[in-house]
Amino acid sequence: MSAHPGVRYLSPAGHWWATMTATLRSQLFIDTTYLISIIRQPLGGAIFFLLMWITYQASGQSVVAGTSAAGFLLIGQVGVEAWGSTIWASGYAIQHERSLGTIGALFLSPASRVAVILGYGVSGFLWSLPSLLVLLILGLIAGARFAVADPLAVLAALVAVYGGSLAVGFAFASAFILSRRGNLIANALQTPIHLLAGFLVPRSSLPEVFQAISNVIPAAHSIDALRASTLNGASLGDIWPSLAATLATSLGFVVIGAWGLRRVEFAARRSGSLELY
Amino acid sequence: MTSSHQQANAIVAERLHRVYAKKGRWLRSQGEVVAVEEISFAVPTGTIFGLLGPNGAGKTTTIKMLSTLLLPTSGSATVGGHDIVRDERQVRRQLGVVLGGDRGLYDKLSARDNLVYFGTLYGMDAPSIKRRANEVLELVKLQDRAAERVEGFSRGMKQRLHLAKSLIHDPPILILDEPTIGLDPNAAVDLREAIAALVPDHTVLLTTHYMHEADLLCREIAIVDHGRIVARGTPREVKGLVAEDRRIEITINQALDGTAATIEREIATLPGVRGASREVLETGETRFTILCAEPTLTLDGALAALRAHGVAVSAVEVAEPTLEDAFLAITGRSFE
Ligand SMILES: Nc1ncnc2c1ncn2[C@@H]1O[C@H](COP(=O)(O)OP(=O)(O)OP(=O)(O)O)[C@@H](O)[C@H]1O
Ligand SMILES: [Mg+2]
Numbered sequence: 387m388s389a390h391p392g393v394r395y396l397s398p399a400g401h402w403w404a405t406m407t408a409t410l411r412s413q414l415f416i417d418t419t420y421l422i423s424i425i426r427q428p429l430g431g432a433i434f435f436l437l438m439w440i441t442y443q444a445s446g447q448s449v450v451a452g453t454s455a456a457g458f459l460l461i462g463q464v465g466v467e468a469w470g471s472t473i474w475a476s477g478y479a480i481q482h483e484r485s486l487g488t489i490g491a492l493f494l495s496p497a498s499r500v501a502v503i504l505g506y507g508v509s510g511f512l513w514s515l516p517s518l519l520v521l522l523i524l525g526l527i528a529g530a531r532f533a534v535a536d537p538l539a540v541l542a543a544l545v546a547v548y549g550g551s552l553a554v555g556f557a558f559a560s561a562f563i564l565s566r567r568g569n570l571i572a573n574a575l576q577t578p579i580h581l582l583a584g585f586l587v588p589r590s591s592l593p594e595v596f597q598a599i600s601n602v603i604p605a606a607h608s609i610d611a612l613r614a615s616t617l618n619g620a621s622l623g624d625i626w627p628s629l630a631a632t633l634a635t636s637l638g639f640v641v642i643g644a645w646g647l648r649r650v651e652f653a654a655r656r657s658g659s660l661e662l663y
Numbered sequence: 664m665t666s667s668h669q670q671a672n673a674i675v676a677e678r679l680h681r682v683y684a685k686k687g688r689w690l691r692s693q694g695e696v697v698a699v700e701e702i703s704f705a706v707p708t709g710t711i712f713g714l715l716g717p718n719g720a721g722k723t724t725t726i727k728m729l730s731t732l733l734l735p736t737s738g739s740a741t742v743g744g745h746d747i748v749r750d751e752r753q754v755r756r757q758l759g760v761v762l763g764g765d766r767g768l769y770d771k772l773s774a775r776d777n778l779v780y781f782g783t784l785y786g787m788d789a790p791s792i793k794r795r796a797n798e799v800l801e802l803v804k805l806q807d808r809a810a811e812r813v814e815g816f817s818r819g820m821k822q823r824l825h826l827a828k829s830l831i832h833d834p835p836i837l838i839l840d841e842p843t844i845g846l847d848p849n850a851a852v853d854l855r856e857a858i859a860a861l862v863p864d865h866t867v868l869l870t871t872h873y874m875h876e877a878d879l880l881c882r883e884i885a886i887v888d889h890g891r892i893v894a895r896g897t898p899r900e901v902k903g904l905v906a907e908d909r910r911i912e913i914t915i916n917q918a919l920d921g922t923a924a925t926i927e928r929e930i931a932t933l934p935g936v937r938g939a940s941r942e943v944l945e946t947g948e949t950r951f952t953i954l955c956a957e958p959t960l961t962l963d964g965a966l967a968a969l970r971a972h973g974v975a976v977s978a979v980e981v982a983e984p985t986l987e988d989a990f991l992a993i994t995g996r997s998f999e
Contacts, residue, residue: 393791393833401786408783416771487766490732491828495784496756502784655734658683658727 405497409505431517451588453617460525462585465609467514472555475510477572480562507552535619543612546632550604553636560646607631673866674706678738698724700890709863713877714870716887722870730760759829761839770814785832799827818845839869874986905984905992909958913951916977933964938991
């Protein structure tokens with residue numbers, strides 16, 4: 387199979403894993419080129435949290451959906467970070483590939499596109515960790531108090547929050563590849579989800595149409611689960627309906643993403659727009 | 664899996680045709696461009712084949728179709744025996760592609776890290792990548808700069824890294840779009856040597872603007888103009904199309920401004936003239952190049968035309984035609 391007697395190839399699974407981790411490594415390396423990009427995200431998250439918290443204070447609401455405003459917002463901010471990092475990582479990364487002109491080379495290789503996009507997504511996840519730490523400290527200072535009965539439930543809910551965001555980010559990756567301005571789409575998508583998924587205000591306080599729409603967003607369900615397990619001492623048994631809803635909606639987005647990627651590659655080859663910036 | 668070595672032709676294009684939609688602002692359509700018009704050619708395994716032609720002739724479009732980045736509007740092609748539309752994955756595995764230019768590399772990564780990443784995308788294992796990265800860096804003479812970020816590379820260095828990148832997985836077939844563009848003369852010579860050394864183990868399809876490059880490297884060439892192949896064969900055969908002709912160069916030691924075009928038109932319409940072109944030299948002089956069958960007759964007419972415009976001639980030369988002249992004769996206009 388090898389054209390070169392000395393070149394050895396990995397198994398398909400090995401190839402997939404190596405593609406994912408190499409993309410992750412390159413992406414982390416590229417993103418740490420500038421010092422500002424390292425502090426930008428935690429700083430941005432902290433400012434956003436303070437802004438929302440002060441807004442609640444000013445409106446005289448110290449209790450939201452049965453918990454402290456600080457606790458409610460702190461957990462909501464986990465959703466903001468997860469959503470921002472995955473949608474932004476894949477949107478921005480694909481836009482970046484396009485501006486560099488490497489997207490053609492990527493498409494020419496036999497590497498799994500899913501592995502590449504997942505590599506971006508995981509780098510986004512890692513980038514959000516320092517922000518979460520900063521937010522945790524800020525949240526505690528602002529008066530957030532935890533009531534955890536089942537650490538496993540918290541872990542499962544956290545995985546659901548990130549997994550769900552990744553699934554939606556994956557579904558939008560095709561749009562980023564096809565569009566010449568993926569970062570603008572990412573930008574436009576960022577804030578509506580904050581509102582719809584109940585990151586900043588309880589979903590029950592949204593107009594009914596928005597509530598209905600929010601049901602298809604994985605993060606809406608996973609944030610419910612995360613709030614219940616961290617602030618109200620809910621167990622795995624209590625939150626499983628939310629987890630199941632996260633899984634179901636996420637799978638939907640993964641299917642859309644996989645279908646979209648295949649269509650998009652074909653469309654890009656037909657229009658000849660892949661290399662254009 | 665690879666069957667290209669048993670095949671007589673590594674690349675076969677049959678009536679390849681590509682139309683682009685011209686897009687205006689927003690969604691407005693501005694009609695269509697026929698970039699490649701029913702091009703057919705075959706590249707024998709283990710040889711270098713050159714596509715030559717002026718800007719916008721359709722070379723890059725042809726190459727993008729063959730490398731599966733672009734779907735043909737009609738027609739078909741195989742690379743290594745695999746169909747470029749249906750079996751694009753098999754095609755990609757045996758292909759190394761240089762699209763060239765300043766883009767196409769991760770500018771914040773080092774040269775070596777770029778190669779390692781692309782090697783990974785091709786599924787190579789780590790020791791193979793490491794060894795091949797060293798080999799190709801040496802081949803393109805970048806081993807001393809391998810640890811530096813690509814954003815600081817000169818255009819020629821990037822161009823060489825592009826070639827290294829396309830070779831990392833050692834594909835049997837290479838498609839190179841203007842591989843020596845932007846290189847200084849010495850670097851171009853080095854790179855040509857590297858490309859020449861790829862055969863007969865590899866098959867190379869390249870495009871170029873440089874006739875002498877094609878003459879040096881290619882077993883066969885095809886001259887493309889306005890999306891069509893206008894001449895094809897070995898460089899010697901293509902030159903043979905104008906072997907009977909002679910090339911006259913008339914130099915005038917002044918810039919001519921507006922009259923130059925008029926004079927060129929008058930010369931081009933003289934009897935026996937197959938093509939005429941003019942250029943302004945670095946020295947500020949103007950040179951007319953004329954391809955013709957009867958040099959003495961044409962020279963009389965050309966000099967008379969110049970005299971009629973009050974232009975003094977500083978030098979005249981009559982020579983054997985080159986590949987450039989073949990192009991001039993075939994298309995009736997200058998190559999550049
Ligand atoms: N993406 C595109 N959309 C619309 N038209 C295009 C596109 N790419 C190329 N063309 C048109 O197709 C024709 C052929 O272009 P192509 O790039 O293939 O030429 P070329 O021979 O490679 O030229 P050069 O020597 O300048 O690189 C040109 O008229 C060009 O404007
Ligand atoms: Mg070109």
